[in-house]
Every structure is written in structure tokens, then in C-alpha cells.
Amino acid sequence: MTPAPLPPEALRRRSDVARxxxxxxxxxxxxHQLLGQERARSALEFGVGIRQEGYNLFVIGSPGVGRRTLVEHLLEHAPPIGAAPQDWCYVNNFADHQRPVAIGLPAGRGEALRRDVAQWIDELRDAIPAAFDTDEYRDRLGRIDAEFNERQQHSFEDIGTRASAEGIALLRTPxxxxxxxxxxxxxxxxxxxxxxxSERQHELAERMRHYETELEGVVRQVLVWRRxxxxxxKALNAEVVEYAVGRITAELRARYEDLPAVAAHLDAAxxxxxxxVDDFRRTAEQQQPVEVAGMLVKAEPDFAxxxxxxxxxxxxxxxPPxxxxxxxxxxxxxxRVEHLAQFGALTTNFGLIRAGALHRANGGYLLVDAMRLLQQPYAWxxxxxxxxxxxxxIDSLGQMFSLVSTISLEPxxxxxxxKVVLFGPPQLYPxxxxxxxxxxxxxxxxxxxxxxxxxxDDTTEALxxxxxxxxxxxxxxPFGRAxxxxxxxxxxRMAGDATRLSANVREIEELLQEADYWAQKAGNDTVTAADVERAAHERIERSALTRERVQQAVLRDLxxxxxxxxxxxxxxxxxxxxLGRATFALPQRITATTRNGKGDVVDIHREIALSGAIHSKGVLTLSAFLATRFGRRRGLSLSATLAFEQTYSAIDGDSATAAELCALLSSLSGVPIRQDMAITGSMNQHGEVQAIGGVNDKIEGFFELCRARGxxxxxxxxxxxxxxxxLMLRPDVVEAVRAGRFHIHAITHVxxxxxxLTGLPAGAEDSGGGFPRDSVNGRAAARLVQYEIDALPRPPAGRAIRAHRRNA
Structure with a gap:
């Protein structure tokens, strides 16, 4: 029995705004800033709350469904991971400059330490030169120098006096x-x-050698006195420095006595x-320039x-962060560890160590897009x-793979x-x-x-x-109730289902913004249903250029x-x-030819590798259906060919299986198919029609073409x-159905x-395996019988004439 057209009420669900x-x-x-998602919320609360190792989260879903919104909402009041987050500093390792030391401090004290140490350095730069610029220091330094000079002068004067008494002079030369x-x-x-x-010469020479030997002893003694x-x-300077540095450092150290790592670093500093200490005593005028790469450069003390x-x-x-x-x-x-270019060489120090996201999120939560993460080399x-x-x-990739020879640090x-939260599409997690x-x-x-x-009703209120x-x-x-x-x-319509609502908050927000724009253009104080419908219509029209061009090609018979x-x-x-966010549908001519053969169905697209696996599966399914319906007793003496005409790119999917079968049966039976109808639907081996995707787009695509032609x-x-x-069809399609100018039929079997499509009964199989003569299946079965007869060997022409005459 031919199914009746669907009523207009079945083509689009209307909101019950009275509720x-x-x-x-x-x-x-x-x-909430999202729609539904109770299961995701429960999983996130569990993942955020559990503190065992390895319980990081992978948030699965398409962009726009509110993944990040919900995660950030739940993390607003989430506790820290472990103890309260710490401040982290890197300081110089005075024993090994290539291995800077990491120091953790309670929150807020890292900045205080940085400021205190900077002030400590400034105070030392003032205090140390001042300590060496006192009268007491100069007096003590003078006494040390005077004692040395007195010893030295007395020793040389004694030798000179004794030598002079014996007729020998002590001379000072350059x-x-x-x-x-x-x-x-x-x-x-x-x-x-x-x-x-000669005797006098010899005597004088001996005396001079004697005094030279004595002078050598004095010089050696002078070297000892000099040391x-x-x-x-040095002891004096150490005493002075100890007084200046020790007092300032002791004050600083007392503030961090409760932090052993900081105290140890201050002791080392x-x-x-x-x-x-000489770096602090040397003034800018006393700094001597040095030659580097042919240039004179003033060497600055390294207080960094x-x-x-x-x-x-x-x-x-x-x-928590x-x-x-x-x-x-x-x-x-x-x-990472950054470098500075100086005179053609790259240099670095612990002050050029830069934090990563893991450092900033330490003690809290790190959110990362999984696809972007996997696209970055070695980041995963x-x-x-x-x-x-x-x-x-912190390891340099260049050092790790020996790509550079620059000396780097090992912090x-x-x-x-x-706790890391990754965001990824559904296919990535498995x-x-x-x-x-x-x-x-x-x-x-x-x-x-x-x-x-x-x-x-509940989700409508939530929406x-x-x-x-x-x-x-x-x-x-404001948006009105309608x-x-x-x-x-x-x-x-976004969900493609009259029983469900899209949870894509991003698309909903875009729709609301565009509806507000059209309400402004219309001079409305509140957004109306007409403004929302206008926004949805204009969104389609903005992306309709390709659809219109293809439709024009159809109207011009190209x-x-x-x-x-x-x-x-x-x-x-x-x-x-x-095409991007634009989705539309158009009719596609499918043709079939049949002839005598061995039961094979050839899909032209599959033969030239333009058919996807799912489409090939659909063709094999309809082949099995044909073999079961017509070839259980005697096999199929049939060869058939299927083609999507004027298609020059790859096709996939099995939603055309029912259409392909109808084309094959039409060719086989000789019964024409109505061209004012289009069909979509998958099928199984028993001929049952199965659901397909994009049903609204497909109906509207054929409706557009028919309306353009009348x-x-x-x-x-x-x-x-x-x-x-x-079914959630556009209002214009529903109105055309209501007026009887267009029809939608729903079927369960091919x-x-x-x-x-033919206007003839399909024809049910009787107990003997036959079909009614005037049915489509009956005509197809008759044609197959004829194919089988035609395939039988024929007798020679002369024998056939003699047999005819005997029969006559």
C-alpha cells in the first residue's frame, strides 16, 4: 500500500510558548552558561575533586558546547593541588654557575625577596666604598704601609752605609x-x-760580590715583608668588608630565617x-676598558x-592558578633559557630563565587544547x-638534539x-x-x-x-517569549532532530547577537520571533552563493x-x-543499465576509485537484496551498471542505496520512474529502509529546485x-506542503x-517464488527469465528449419 504524504504538522515541531x-x-x-551537560558536570566535579596521581582530565566535545566555560566555572572555587601554591625563584649557584638553584617560597614572599635582594645590592654598593673611605681605615692602612716602607728602607740604607764605608756605592737603577x-x-x-x-781591582770586586749576596738576602726578605x-x-679589608656586609646581610637574613634555602643562598652570596669586594670598590672612572673584537669596551662589575x-x-x-x-x-x-648576543657570541645566565605554563599553573590547574598541543613538536x-x-x-631542545653548540644552563x-585539563574532539580521545x-x-x-x-519543557526553560x-x-x-x-x-534545526536541541552555546550566542541586530534594524525594543527567523534566514543566505551557482547550472541544463x-x-x-559552515543539498541524477550477465552489479565510481567504503558497502547490500529476491532458485543472469551522473569527485555514504535499487529495478522491469520525486534512504539486505543524515537539507534542496522551476x-x-x-523543515516548505504544492512521503521498505516512484504495485512474492505479472517485481522477474533464455546455446540455423518443418 502506497504511504500517504505526511501532514504539515509532522514536518516541523513548534515550540509551546504558552508553557x-x-x-x-x-x-x-x-x-548556567551552557545547556544540559549533567553527565559532563558530574565527571568534571569528580576529576577536579580527586587528588590521586594520574587523575588528570580529558574533556571531550566539539568546540562551542561550553567545555571551557563549565571547566572554568567549576575551577573558580576549586582548592589548590596539595599545599598552597608557592612562589618560585632561580638564584645563582656560586659553586657552579651552570646549574642555577631553584628556591620555593610561600606565596607573596618571592617578590619580597627579589626587592629585598635588589635593595641589599644597592646598599652594598654604597656601604662598601664608604667603609673604605674612613679616617680609621686610612690610618690603619697607613700604618701597614709605613711599617713595610720603614723595614724596607732601613734594610737598604744599612747595606748602603756599610758598603760606602768600604768604598762601594749602592746605586738604584730602573x-x-x-x-x-x-x-x-x-x-x-x-x-x-x-x-x-789589579790587586785593588780584585779586592773591590770581591767586596761588591759580598754585598750583592747580602743584597739578594735583603730582597728576599722584602718579598716576605711584602706578602x-x-x-x-687583606685582613684589614676583610675586617672592614665583614663589618659592612655582615651588618647589612644579617638584617636581610633575619627576615628569611624560617626559609633554610634562602638563608643558605644569602650566606653564599x-x-x-x-x-x-674590589668589584664594589671600583668606581666608574677606575674601570679600565678592555679590547674585544677590535673594540674598547668598559668592563662593568657583574652585580646581576x-x-x-x-x-x-x-x-x-x-x-589557585x-x-x-x-x-x-x-x-x-x-x-626556556634565553640567550643574549654579545660580540657574535651567545651568552646566558640564570636571570634569563623564563617560566612556562606548568610553572604558572603549579599548585593549580592547566588548561590546554589537545589538538594544538599535539601539533607542536615534542610538546606532548x-x-x-x-x-x-x-x-x-627546563631543557633546551637545541641542546637535547645537538642542534647548537652554545653553552646553556641546567636549572x-x-x-x-x-592538574591538567585537555580539551579535544570526540575522535581524539580513543x-x-x-x-x-x-x-x-x-x-x-x-x-x-x-x-x-x-x-x-525543562530544557526549554533552561534555554x-x-x-x-x-x-x-x-x-x-530582551527576548520575548515567542x-x-x-x-x-x-x-x-541545528541539531537536525525535532526531539533534541543543539547544545552548541557558541552557535546559539551568534544567533542571538544576529537576532538583536535585526531587531535594531526593525526598531524593536525586544527581540521578536520574526527577528530570530530573519537572523536564521540571513545566515543561510550569506553562504548561499555556491548553492545558487549550482542551482543555476541545473536550471540552464548544464x-x-x-x-x-x-x-x-x-x-x-x-x-x-x-563548504565550511555552509551546508546545502542538491538532487543528483542516478542512472542504471541492465543486460544479460552473471549477476554482477558494477558501480562506476568504485571502479575508478571515486567511491568511499561506505558507498561500496551500500552497492554490495543492494546486490545481495537483488540476488535474494530474484536469484534464490535459478541465479541471476544479469549484469548491471550504476552511475552518479556528472559527478567528478569522490562520493561516500549509503543514503542513495534505495535510490540506486529503484533505478536498477526500473531498468530491469522497463517501468519508468517519476522525475518529479526525489528519494533518499539507506537499506539493508532485506529491503528495509534505514535512517540517513541531513534529511532536512535534502528535502529543502529538492524543494528549492522545484520552486525555481515552478x-x-x-x-x-x-x-x-x-x-x-x-523533520524540522523551513516554514516555507511547510507552507507549500500545507497548500498541497509539495509532498513528503515516509517509507519503511523499498x-x-x-x-x-512508478505508480505500479511492487508485487509480493507468492509461495512458488513468482510475482504478479503486472507488478514491477513481476516484470523484472520476467526480464530475468528472458535473459536466462537468451543465454542458452542456440542450435545451428539449418537444424532449426528442419525441426520447424517436421513440427509443421
Whole structure:
């Protein structure tokens, strides 16, 4: 029996706005910033609350369903991970400058330490030169120098006096001391010395050698006294520095006595200041330039080695950090060590260590988009290593893979206490679980967000509160009760289901903003249902250029689609096209040819590798149906060919299976198919028609073409009965059906489709395996019998004539 057309009421569900108890959304209290998602909320609360290792979260869902909104809402009052978050600093390791030391401090004290140390350095730069510029220091220094000079002078004067008494002078030369014979009070010239008797010359030479030996002893003694002077001077300087540095450092150290790591660092810094006190005493005028790469550069004292590099600081009594890392590169996650270019060389120090997202989120929560994370080289491995080891270790990728030879730092690792929340699409979670052995141990909580929610009175009220919240947050006009009902209907269209509402908050918000714009254009104080419908219509029209061009090609017969008459072996299928956010459907001519053969059905697209696996499955399914219906007793003497005409790209899906079968039966039976009808539907091996996707787009696509050519009152679309619950057609399509100018038929079996498209009964199989003669199946069976007869071997022509004559 041919199914009757669906009534207009079945084509679009209307919101029951009478059940809404408000006039405008101004009267409503804001609801949650999302729709439904109770299961996801429960999973998130569990994942945030549990403190065991490895219970990080993976939030599953498409963008726009409110994943981040709900996560951030739950984390607003979430407790810290472990103890309160700490401030973290890097300081110089005075024993090994390449391995800076990490120091953790209570929240707020890291900044205080940085300021205190900076002030300590400034005070030392003033106090140390001042300590050496006192009268007491100068007096003590003078006494040390006077004692040394007195010893030295007395020793040389004693030798000079004794030598002079024996006729030998002690001379001071640019290179040191020497002895020469005297002639009276004058030094002998070489000529005068040569005129002396040899005995006198020998005597003088011996005396000079004696005094030279004695002088060498005095010089050695002077060197000892000089070392003693240096030691005395060093002790004096140490005493002065100790007084200046010790007093200032003791005051600073007392503030951090409760932090052993800070106290130990201050002790090491104090010792280094004493060891390098000359850096503090040297004034800018005393600094001597040095030559570097042919240039004279004034060498500045390095006071930065005493500073504190505050990596992460927190305020006191602040909530735990919630960090969203939008660009999760390896360096942005685990931190990096920067370098400075100086005279063609790259240098670095602990002050150039920069924090990563893990440092900033330490003690709290880190939110990362999983797809962006996986697209960054080594970022996923770096995150896993940090979570496995519970520490943040800053390693340069260039050093790790020997890509650069620059000397870098090896900062001390920082303990990590963090809960990571990854956001990813539905298909990513099972892939990571299947292919990454570490994933399941590190991300034990999956929170799955639904794409849609049931359309009930409760969800309609929740949607109204959501509309109210968005309107207030975005400063939109209030939405009237009918407008909220129109928003619900559009949400059902977004979901492609008359029983459900789309949970995509982003798309809902965009719809509300656009409806508010059209309300402004219309001069409305509140947004009306007409404004919402206008916004939905204009959104479609803004992306309709490609659809219109293809439709124009059909209207100009560049793409051949018939919407009137009847043809054998030809049917109108329906295909959905997606271009970005624009989705539309257009009819697609499907043709079939049949001939004598061995039971094979050839899909032209599959033969040239333009058919997807699901479409190939559909073709094999209809082949099995044909073999079961017509070939159980004698096999099929049939070869058939199927083609999607004027299609030049890959096709996939099995929603055209019912249409392909109708085209095959039409070709086989010789019964023409109505071209004013289009059909969509999958089928199984028993001929039962199964649900397909995009049913609203497909109906509206064929309706658009028929309306462009002129509605005749006979045109329509055949859909699976299972898709009836998904119908949320545009109001203009519903009105055309109400006026009897367009029709929608829902079927459960392909035989119903055959009867609708041909006007003849499909024909039920009798107990003997036959079909009624005037049915489509009967004519198809007769043609197959004829194919079988035609396939039998024929006798020679002469024998056939003689046999005929005998029979005559």
C-alpha cells in the first residue's frame, strides 16, 4: 500500500510558548552558561575533586558546547593541588654557575625577596666604598704601609752605609739595585777603575760580590715583608668588608630565617661579595676598558649574579592558578633559557630563565587544547615527562638534539603539583588511548560533552535562562517569549532532530547577537520571533552563493536534473554538500543499465576509485537484496551498471542505496520512474529502509529546485520513516506542503518507494517464488527469465528449419 504524504504538522515541531511563564527574558534569573551537560558536570566535579596521581582530565566535545566555560566555572572555587601554591625563584649557584638553584617560597614572599635582594645590592654598593673611605681605615692602612716602607728602607740604607764605608756605592737603577766602586764621593768611571792595580781591582770586586749576596738576602726578605703587608691589608679589608656586609646581610637574613634555602643562598652570596669586594670598590672612572673584537669596551662589575630571578609569584590568599595555554609549544609549557648576543657570541645566565605554563599553573590547574598541543613538536612528550616525574625540568631542545653548540644552563628541577585539563574532539580521545601507552595512566578522567540535549519543557526553560544570561552579558535586547520559542526551534534545526536541541552555546550566542541586530534594524525594543527567523534566514543566505551557482547550472541544463515526467532507469537522489559552515543539498541524477550477465552489479565510481567504503558497502547490500529476491532458485543472469551522473569527485555514504535499487529495478522491469520525486534512504539486505543524515537539507534542496522551476503539486521527496522524528523543515516548505504544492512521503521498505516512484504495485512474492505479472517485481522477474533464455546455446540455423518443418 502506497504511504500517504505526511501532514504539515509532522514536518516541523513548534515550540509551546504558552508553557513559558515570562514575557521577556529580563524577568528571568541567569542560568548556567551552557545547556544540559549533567553527565559532563558530574565527571568534571569528580576529576577536579580527586587528588590521586594520574587523575588528570580529558574533556571531550566539539568546540562551542561550553567545555571551557563549565571547566572554568567549576575551577573558580576549586582548592589548590596539595599545599598552597608557592612562589618560585632561580638564584645563582656560586659553586657552579651552570646549574642555577631553584628556591620555593610561600606565596607573596618571592617578590619580597627579589626587592629585598635588589635593595641589599644597592646598599652594598654604597656601604662598601664608604667603609673604605674612613679616617680609621686610612690610618690603619697607613700604618701597614709605613711599617713595610720603614723595614724596607732601613734594610737598604744599612747595606748602603756599610758598603760606602768600604768604598762601594749602592746605586738604584730602573732595573733594580747595583754596586759600583767609589773614588772619593764619586762613582769611578770604567777608565778610572781600569787604572787601579789589579790587586785593588780584585779586592773591590770581591767586596761588591759580598754585598750583592747580602743584597739578594735583603730582597728576599722584602718579598716576605711584602706578602706580610698583603696579608695584613687583606685582613684589614676583610675586617672592614665583614663589618659592612655582615651588618647589612644579617638584617636581610633575619627576615628569611624560617626559609633554610634562602638563608643558605644569602650566606653564599655574602661570601662571594667578600671574595669580590674590589668589584664594589671600583668606581666608574677606575674601570679600565678592555679590547674585544677590535673594540674598547668598559668592563662593568657583574652585580646581576646576586639578584633573584622571580620565576612565578602569587598573591597571598589568592585562589589557585587556572592557566589556559593558547600556544602550547614545548618552551611555552616547560619554560626556556634565553640567550643574549654579545660580540657574535651567545651568552646566558640564570636571570634569563623564563617560566612556562606548568610553572604558572603549579599548585593549580592547566588548561590546554589537545589538538594544538599535539601539533607542536615534542610538546606532548614534554608534558608527559613532567607529569610522570612530578617535576618541571627546563631543557633546551637545541641542546637535547645537538642542534647548537652554545653553552646553556641546567636549572634545578622544580617539584610539580598540577592538574591538567585537555580539551579535544570526540575522535581524539580513543585514538590517544589506543596508540599512546602513557595516556591512560596520566588522564584517567574523561568528561564527555553532548552535542545536543532532549527537547523537553525543562530544557526549554533552561534555554530561556541561557538566552537571558547571554543577553545580559552581551548587552542585547530582551527576548520575548515567542522569540525564545523561535530560538528553540532553530536549536532543533541545528541539531537536525525535532526531539533534541543543539547544545552548541557558541552557535546559539551568534544567533542571538544576529537576532538583536535585526531587531535594531526593525526598531524593536525586544527581540521578536520574526527577528530570530530573519537572523536564521540571513545566515543561510550569506553562504548561499555556491548553492545558487549550482542551482543555476541545473536550471540552464548544464547539470541535467529532471523534475517532471518519467524515465526508465533514472532516479533523483539527494546529496549534501558542506563548504565550511555552509551546508546545502542538491538532487543528483542516478542512472542504471541492465543486460544479460552473471549477476554482477558494477558501480562506476568504485571502479575508478571515486567511491568511499561506505558507498561500496551500500552497492554490495543492494546486490545481495537483488540476488535474494530474484536469484534464490535459478541465479541471476544479469549484469548491471550504476552511475552518479556528472559527478567528478569522490562520493561516500549509503543514503542513495534505495535510490540506486529503484533505478536498477526500473531498468530491469522497463517501468519508468517519476522525475518529479526525489528519494533518499539507506537499506539493508532485506529491503528495509534505514535512517540517513541531513534529511532536512535534502528535502529543502529538492524543494528549492522545484520552486525555481515552478511547483506542480505533484513534486515531493521520499524519506525513511525513521527520519520522520528529525523533520524540522523551513516554514516555507511547510507552507507549500500545507497548500498541497509539495509532498513528503515516509517509507519503511523499498517496495513502498517503488510504488511511489512508478505508480505500479511492487508485487509480493507468492509461495512458488513468482510475482504478479503486472507488478514491477513481476516484470523484472520476467526480464530475468528472458535473459536466462537468451543465454542458452542456440542450435545451428539449418537444424532449426528442419525441426520447424517436421513440427509443421
Amino acid at each position: 513559558l511563564t515570562f514575557t521577556t527574558t529580563e524577568e528571568l534569573v541567569d542560568g 732595573t733594580g739595585f747595583s754596586f759600583a766602586p767609589l773614588s772619593g764621593h764619586e762613582v769611578m768611571t770604567p777608565e778610572e777603575f781600569g787604572k787601579l792595580p 706580610e703587608r698583603a696579608e695584613s691589608l 655574602r661570601a662571594d661579595v667578600i671574595a669580590h 649574579r646576586y639578584q633573584v630571578n622571580l620565576l612565578v609569584g602569587h598573591c597571598v590568599d589568592c585562589p 587556572v592557566i589556559f595555554e593558547d600556544n602550547p609549544t614545548y618552551a611555552n609549557l616547560v619554560g 612528550e614534554g608534558l608527559k615527562r613532567a607529569l610522570r616525574g612530578n617535576e618541571i625540568r 634545578q628541577a622544580i617539584p610539580l603539583r598540577v 585514538m590517544l588511548e589506543a596508540y599512546d601507552p602513557d595516556f591512560g595512566a596520566l588522564f584517567k578522567v574523561a568528561a564527555e560533552f553532548a552535542e545536543d540535549v532532549p527537547w523537553t 530561556a535562562r541561557l538566552v537571558a544570561a547571554i543577553a545580559r552579558r552581551r548587552a542585547l535586547r 522569540a525564545v520559542g523561535a530560538v528553540a526551534e532553530e536549536c532543533a 547539470i541535467m536534473i529532471d523534475t517532471t515526467g518519467a524515465k526508465t532507469g533514472q532516479v533523483n537522489g539527494l546529496a549534501v554538500y558542506s 511547483l506542480t503539486g505533484t513534486q515531493g521527496v521520499v524519506i525513511p520513516q525513521a527520519n520522520r522524528q528529525h 517496495d513502498e518507494a517503488i510504488e511511489l
